[in-house]
Amino acid sequence: xxxxxxxxxxxxxxxxxxxxxxxxxxxxxxxxxxxxxxxxxxxxxxxxxxxxxxxxxxxxxxxxxxxxxxxxxxxxxxxxxxxxxxxxxxxxxxxxxxxxxxxxxxxxxxxxxxxxxxxxxxxxxxxxxxxxxxxxxxxxxxxxxxxxxxxxxxxxxxxxxxxx
Amino acid sequence: xxxxxxxxxxxxxxxxxxxxxxxxxxxxxxxxxxxxxxxxxxxxxxxxxxxxxxxxxxxxxxxxxxxxxxxxxxxxxxxxxxxxxxxxxxxxxxxxxxxxxxxxxxxxxxxxxxxxxxxxxxxxxxxxxxxxxxxxxxxxxxxxxxxxxxxxxxxxxxxxxxxxxxxxx
Numbered sequence: 001x002x003x004x005x006x007x008x009x010x011x012x013x014x015x016x017x018x019x020x021x022x023x024x025x026x027x028x029x030x031x032x033x034x035x036x037x038x039x040x041x042x043x044x045x046x047x048x049x050x051x052x053x054x055x056x057x058x059x060x061x062x063x064x065x066x067x068x069x070x071x072x073x074x075x076x077x078x079x080x081x082x083x084x085x086x087x088x089x090x091x092x093x094x095x096x097x098x099x100x101x102x103x104x105x106x107x108x109x110x111x112x113x114x115x116x117x118x119x120x121x122x123x124x125x126x127x128x129x130x131x132x133x134x135x136x137x138x139x140x141x142x143x144x145x146x147x148x149x150x151x152x153x154x155x156x157x158x159x160x161x162x163x164x
Numbered sequence: 165x166x167x168x169x170x171x172x173x174x175x176x177x178x179x180x181x182x183x184x185x186x187x188x189x190x191x192x193x194x195x196x197x198x199x200x201x202x203x204x205x206x207x208x209x210x211x212x213x214x215x216x217x218x219x220x221x222x223x224x225x226x227x228x229x230x231x232x233x234x235x236x237x238x239x240x241x242x243x244x245x246x247x248x249x250x251x252x253x254x255x256x257x258x259x260x261x262x263x264x265x266x267x268x269x270x271x272x273x274x275x276x277x278x279x280x281x282x283x284x285x286x287x288x289x290x291x292x293x294x295x296x297x298x299x300x301x302x303x304x305x306x307x308x309x310x311x312x313x314x315x316x317x318x319x320x321x322x323x324x325x326x327x328x329x330x331x332x333x
Contacts, residue, residue, distance in 0.1 A: 029219055031247040034254055037261045038286060060223045061315055064243055068308070071250070082290055085283040105291060112294065119305070126312050130319065 029060075030067045034074055044074060055127065065127035072120040076113055083109045171313070202252060202303045206244050215247075216240040223318075229325060235318035242311030249304040253297060260289050 033044045051070045057063045086102055086109075184190045206212040216237065224236035264285060 029215070029222075029247075030243070031250050032254070034250060036254065036257045036290075037264060038282075059225075060219070061239070061318075064311070078290075082287040085287045089281075089284045108291070108294065112298075115301075126315075130315060133319065 030064065034071050036078075039078070044070075047074060047077075057127075061130060062127055065123050065130075068123040069120055069127075072116050072123065076116045076120070079109050079113050079116070083113075202245075202249055202300070206241055206248070212244050212248065216244045219243060231321050232318065232325070235314060235321055238314040239311055239318055242307050242314055245307035246304055246311060249300055249307060253300045253304075256296065256300075257290065257293060260293060261286060264289075 033041060033048075035041055035044055048070050051066055051073070055062065055066045055069070057066045083106060086105065090102060184193045206216055217240070220233065220237040220240035223239055224233050228236065264282060
């Protein structure tokens with residue numbers, strides 16, 4: 001991906017400093033990937049690429065939120081996998097035991113996943129608010145200036161002839 | 165956007181209702197910063213300071229005004245704090261899981277990835293660590309919300325500057 005993004009038509013002004021093709025290496029300023037033993041770097045990179053393709057971050061600030069979302073999603077996947085592992089293990093022996101004995105553990109995992117999902121969604125909202133907010137406010141800030149410039153040309157007949 | 169007045173009031177209320185009450189509790193929590201150093205300002209660490217300054221430059225963009233640079237530094241400082249907490253959390257998990265000799269899934273066929281016993285051991289270790297991980301989450305959440313507030317301030321300054329630049333033109 002190019003790192004540049006197509007914005008809404010109304011956003012004439014874009015945040016500065018477009019990023020070059022982001023990758024895990026480019027994100028080193030945001031720390032190393034949150035991999036623990038037994039987790040595949042290639043899986044993480046796949047998730048990172050997928051989220052970058054959706055978010056299309058254009059500056060360092062958007063990249064921070066993108067990374068927040070990816071890392072939280074990775075944590076969510078990790079805990080869902082842990083839950084699946086617990087259920088699978090006990091299912092092999094005795095499903096009743098899994099449900100009765102491990103129910104508290106499974107509920108704890110569910111609560112943690114819900115918290116992480118809420119934080120991930122909050123990161124989405126922050127990124128969106130920044131993107132729409134900055135674009136819209138910069139557009140509003142520059143619009144009167146553009147109009148004024150346009151009127152100035154209109155109010156000066158003969159400008160085209162002089163320019164030509 | 166939360167107003168500065170509301171943020172101040174929230175902080176005052178939080179100070180009155182959170183944290184240890186007993187002398188023993190206060191003594192214990194005062195040692196937290198020495199244990200994991202997550203409460204230590206990043207500007208007291210030369211390595212983190214260099215990272216924050218570099219990040220601030222990238223956030224501020226080309227030829228920033230001193231005001232933009234100052235706000236960019238606040239964003240960078242909070243972001244480096246976020247990174248520091250995340251690194252600490254990873255180290256903690258790594259420390260407890262490294263003895264399990266889990267295979268690197270990158271090197272193995274997918275059908276060999278799961279060893280039920282090992283997966284359960286890993287799951288129980290991570291679950292045992294969750295109270296500590298949740299404590300670290302608190303540091304991260306604080307840093308993230310400080311960063312988001314700093315970004316809102318930075319954005320406001322950029323818009324004001326864009327307006328004044330437009331007016332001057």
